[in-house]
Amino acid sequence: MWQRFLIRKNERALLLRDGDFQRLLAPGEIRLFDPNKRYSVCAFPLETALFEHPLADYLRRNEPALIADQFQVFDLGDEEAGLRFENEALAEILPPGSRKLYWKSAAPQRLERVALNEGCEVPAELLARMAQPGLRGRSIAGLGAVLNVQVPAFHLGLLRVDGKLARLLQPGRYGYWRFNRDIAVELVDTRLQxxxxxxxxxxxxxxxxxxxxxxxxxxxxxxxxxxxxxxxxxxxxxxxxxxxxxxxxxxxxxxxxxxxxxxxxxxxxxxxxxxxxxxxxxxxxxxxxxxxxPGEMKALLAQVVEAEKAAQANVIRRREETGATRSLLNTAKVMEDNPTALRLKELETLERLAERIDKISVFGGLDQLLNGLVKLKA
Missing domain, CATH: 3.30.479.30 (Band 7 domain)
Structure with missing residues (x-):
């Protein structure tokens, strides 16, 4: 007929009767006479500083003294975001209109408000805290609310706010709040393409x-x-x-x-x-x-080129034949008027013939051989 509830030192609890709030329970052992099992306890570990429960709004309206004594209230307007620091380290980015309760008995909490109507750019110092949260040993909740942009060298960034071109971004790192506006950055390569x-x-x-x-x-x-x-x-x-x-x-x-x-x-x-x-x-x-x-056009062009080259070869051949004939005619005219030149030509011809003969038998001397081969008429 008695119920026993144990609240540990790193916990806080709500005592409920038939689901309705009765009081806040501090660490320790609680015994209640409850023959009909109407009481229950909802415990909250203080490792999680955020208080989330369906009775949170009820406590805000009807238990202001309890709220002021046990909780830190972080309420934001529609035109401001919040930076929640836990043990002086950035832990969470709160969106506009947030209504949060945090246990005072948990880790120390601090809230910084950001006026969104004064600009959308995240300060460089704050952006450095948000960069690479995995390397800092813990993640930052709500980090998706910040558009983190890295503009590489030889590029420019086109910053568009609500569809309108706002400014050009030079190479570097930038951050912008996404709350209450549509933010987009398009990278443009300025090199030769x-x-x-x-x-x-x-x-x-x-x-x-x-x-x-x-x-x-x-x-x-x-x-x-x-x-x-x-x-x-x-x-x-x-x-x-x-x-x-x-x-x-x-x-x-x-x-x-x-x-x-x-x-x-x-x-x-x-x-x-x-x-x-x-x-x-x-x-x-x-x-x-x-x-x-096309294939057929290639064949036709090949035939045209072949015909042109054949015609050019024929013209060259005729030109060379004409030149050779003219040269022979000039030689004949020279030998006709000059017996010595004719005699030299005869000796040249004899030399060519001699080159093709393996053996020569001469009877009667060289003069008899020459007279036998060539006879000159006066």
Whole structure:
């Protein structure tokens, strides 16, 4: 008929009768006459400083003396956040409108209020406390309420507050409160970037289908201007490269394109200079990587090239034959008027013949041999 309740030194407890609050129990042993088992005890370990119970609001309204004696009250307005320090170490970030009770008998608690209507940026000193909480030996509750941004070198950050561009962030670390506003940061690479337009099927003016691959390099001339005019600058440059390429190829014949491959680069460059003016982006260089012809067109071009080379070879051969004939005619005229030159020619011919003969038998002397081979008529 008696109930015994033991409250340890590191605990506090609420005595309930039929679920209703009766009183707060301090550490020690409690004996109650309770034949009908109407009493119960709800114990709270002081390792957890936060007091959470369905009767918390009831105690606030009806037991103000108890609240003032046993609890620290951390109440926040709609335009302020809270930093709860436990043993002077940041333990929790409280959202606006929070209503919290903490046991005074637990670890020392302290609250710092942050006015959200005075700015959304987290001070650098506080941000350093929030960085790498795992290395500090304990986590910080509610850390997701802070947008932690690291802007790398050679990048800029576009800070948008409620969808509007607020400022540009230089390389470094930044933190922003997410309470009562929509915060987003987009990183932008300010270095030279490559862009390729591949596999573009385009018809020339003489109805020949070509597949062209184009490469370009570009960079941000003015990041803020670029993103104020264009939602996705890289995609805009890609489309303009496509349009410029079609304008360069579609208005020219295949022969014109093959004779001057730099023509496409020049036309596309002029197109981009006109279309990208005032958008904060700049294309530094571009060029056609390759032009792919259909299979049948390759065979026809090979035949044309073969025919042209054969004709050029025939012209060269005829030219050489004409030159050789003219040289023989000039030699004949010289020998006709000069017997000595004719005699030298005869000796040269005899020398060539002698080179091909392994053995020579001479009868009657060398003069008889020469007279027998060649006879000169006056």
């Amino acid at each position: 490559a862009l390729e337009v591949g596999g573009q099927e385009i018809l020339t003016r003489d109805k020949v289908s070509l597949r062209i691959n184009l490469a370009a390099t570009w960079y941000f001339d003015d990041v803020e201007l670029a993103y104020s005019c264009l939602p996705k600058p890289a995609e805009h440059i890609y489309r303009e490269l496509q349009f410029g390429l079609r304008a360069a190829v579609g208005t020219r014949t295949l022969d014109e394109l093959l004779e001057n491959k730099q023509l496409v680069d020049e036309v596309v460059s002029r197109h981009l200079d006109a279309k990208l003016q005032g958008f904060g982006v700049k294309v530094t260089s571009l060029g056609v990587k390759d032009i792919v012809l």
